[in-house]
Amino acid sequence: xxxxxxxxxxxxxxxxxxxxxxxxxxxxxxxxxxxxxxxxxxxxxxxxxxxxxxxxxxxxxxxxxxxxxxxxxxxxxxxxxxxxxxxxxxxxxxxxxxxxxxxxxxxxxxxxxxxxxxxxxxxxxxxxxxxxxxxxxxxxxxxxxxxxxxxxxxxxxxxxxxxxxxxxxxxxxxxxxxxxxxxxxxxxxxxxxxxxxxxxxxxxxxxxxxxxxxxxxxxxxxxxxxxxxxxxxxxxxxxxxxxxxxxxxxxxxxxxxxxxxxxxx
Amino acid sequence: xxxxxxxxxxxxxxxxxxxxxxxxxxxxxxxxxxxxxxxxxxxxxxxxxxxxxxxxxxxxxxxxxxxxxxxxxxxxxxxxxxxxxxxxxxxxxxxxxxxxxxxxxxxxxxxxxxxxxxxxxxxxxxxxxxxxxxxxxxxxxxxxxxxxxxxxxxxxxxxxxxxxxxxxxxxxxxxxxxxxxxxxxxxxxxxxxxxxxxxxxxxxxxxxxxxxxxxxxxxxxxxxxxxxxxxxxxxxxxxxxxxxxxxxxxxxxxxxxxxxxxxxxxxxxxxxxxxxxxxxxxxxxxxxxxxxxxxxx
Numbered sequence: 254x255x256x257x258x259x260x261x262x263x264x265x266x267x268x269x270x271x272x273x274x275x276x277x278x279x280x281x282x283x284x285x286x287x288x289x290x291x292x293x294x295x296x297x298x299x300x301x302x303x304x305x306x307x308x309x310x311x312x313x314x315x316x317x318x319x320x321x322x323x324x325x326x327x328x329x330x331x332x333x334x335x336x337x338x339x340x341x342x343x344x345x346x347x348x349x350x351x352x353x354x355x356x357x358x359x360x361x362x363x364x365x366x367x368x369x370x371x372x373x374x375x376x377x378x379x380x381x382x383x384x385x386x387x388x389x390x391x392x393x394x395x396x397x398x399x400x401x402x403x404x405x406x407x408x409x410x411x412x413x414x415x416x417x418x419x420x421x422x423x424x425x426x427x428x429x430x431x432x433x434x435x436x437x438x439x440x441x442x443x444x445x446x447x448x449x450x451x452x453x454x455x456x457x458x459x460x461x462x463x464x465x466x467x468x469x470x471x472x473x474x475x476x477x478x479x480x481x482x483x484x485x486x487x488x489x490x491x492x493x494x495x496x497x498x499x500x501x502x503x504x505x506x507x508x509x510x511x512x513x514x515x516x517x518x
Numbered sequence: 519x520x521x522x523x524x525x526x527x528x529x530x531x532x533x534x535x536x537x538x539x540x541x542x543x544x545x546x547x548x549x550x551x552x553x554x555x556x557x558x559x560x561x562x563x564x565x566x567x568x569x570x571x572x573x574x575x576x577x578x579x580x581x582x583x584x585x586x587x588x589x590x591x592x593x594x595x596x597x598x599x600x601x602x603x604x605x606x607x608x609x610x611x612x613x614x615x616x617x618x619x620x621x622x623x624x625x626x627x628x629x630x631x632x633x634x635x636x637x638x639x640x641x642x643x644x645x646x647x648x649x650x651x652x653x654x655x656x657x658x659x660x661x662x663x664x665x666x667x668x669x670x671x672x673x674x675x676x677x678x679x680x681x682x683x684x685x686x687x688x689x690x691x692x693x694x695x696x697x698x699x700x701x702x703x704x705x706x707x708x709x710x711x712x713x714x715x716x717x718x719x720x721x722x723x724x725x726x727x728x729x730x731x732x733x734x735x736x737x738x739x740x741x742x743x744x745x746x747x748x749x750x751x752x753x754x755x756x757x758x759x760x761x762x763x764x765x766x767x768x769x770x771x772x773x774x775x776x777x778x779x780x781x782x783x784x785x786x787x788x789x790x791x792x793x794x795x796x797x798x799x800x801x802x803x804x805x806x807x808x809x810x811x812x813x814x815x
Contacts, residue, residue: 315709333712343706349811350728360714363724394812 261288267321281307282474296463304474335364338409347393379411399430593779601779625684633692662687687748699733
């Protein structure tokens, strides 16, 4: 029993990811390792081009690693499946031909997880959690961007997946709505203690959302550091530096080096 | 040195006092919300506006033809309506229309079935995709009526030839639209569908078809219009030899007998059926699907 609690839920082991564009073969990440434990709020953070979204897609099963492997609960990830529900950045991720309620119900029914009646109850329960009960019978095109993202989160959570994968879900929102959604997400986590793998390029968001932050360096993405966060941007008593400043420095250091290389070169 | 403070103050925006309103005025002088007048309400009904246009056209027609007073060139609107009434209830227009629509539906349905097969092959394999693209670019510009002589040789004088040219006119436009609709389904929706664990046939039915529905519907509409046109043209040419008739044949025959009012009545029927299908069938489908889902304004 002790053993199962301490073994990781998601194990990413030496994963190299490559994709082809018309002209090039691009290496997105190079031998990345990390482990996500149950109820973690695990954040992948890095500048653009560090392969964090590609990494999330690989965990989602949309991409095969060319090297290394990804396993969820001891089983190797080979293709997309409802045990890893995704929340995307784009607002068009809801099915426009279904109402909010049916959007949340559909994966429950389609994956055969539960019967129609149970699915409806569960869907309404999660729609209530994201405060959209009034809009249960609305079509997605009548909702605002923030509401659409809430539906997408409710849809992901209603499936009660092993892990929820979120790909910059708040990046396309305005600052006020984003702040509110971050707080709501943390509140939801307090309620249900789900496991989430969260991709972002915003340092404050990473510090606020994550309990564990994986820092990736760009071109190709490699693990730079793994840090703990308590949600408040606290000053480290040993170094006297705020967490966000520490992260900023680690990500920024590269750029200074690069610029110097350019100058010297 | 003495000038610099004035210059700096010129560049700064003017200082103003802050203020906070303690009370917002309760009784406003202006209208917040008021019902529209009857005229505005009527004007908002699309079908009423369209009917008004039709009435206006009919009036112009009637006035012009009365002025011209030459029933051989331009019969009056009233005499066309009378001819239509006569042909419908005392003549054979009903049976002719029935005949035309039966052939049309046969051609349309088989065209759609073939288009489905083609698009599915195109969706599932790259060579199928190339096959569809090559065939549509070859045959889509080819007018169906140009195939009629060939159809007569291959299928003889019966319905076979008609259905053949109809299939040709429906197949390519429907296949082209449906296929481009499938290709333009957003990457996010595709990923969502696969995230649910859907694949193969269920993926196509549950995700791709609804997501591509606006294009599919456009394809169906264009296909219908092409089929209807081709049918009338084919009947005009071909009804002569087949003798079984149809609406095109009705028009042709009345022209030969110089019953111009009846020719107009025949054309009128074509228009009415076109309007009815567009406004009753396709508009209803649109209102219940793509408009309701916000995929089309």
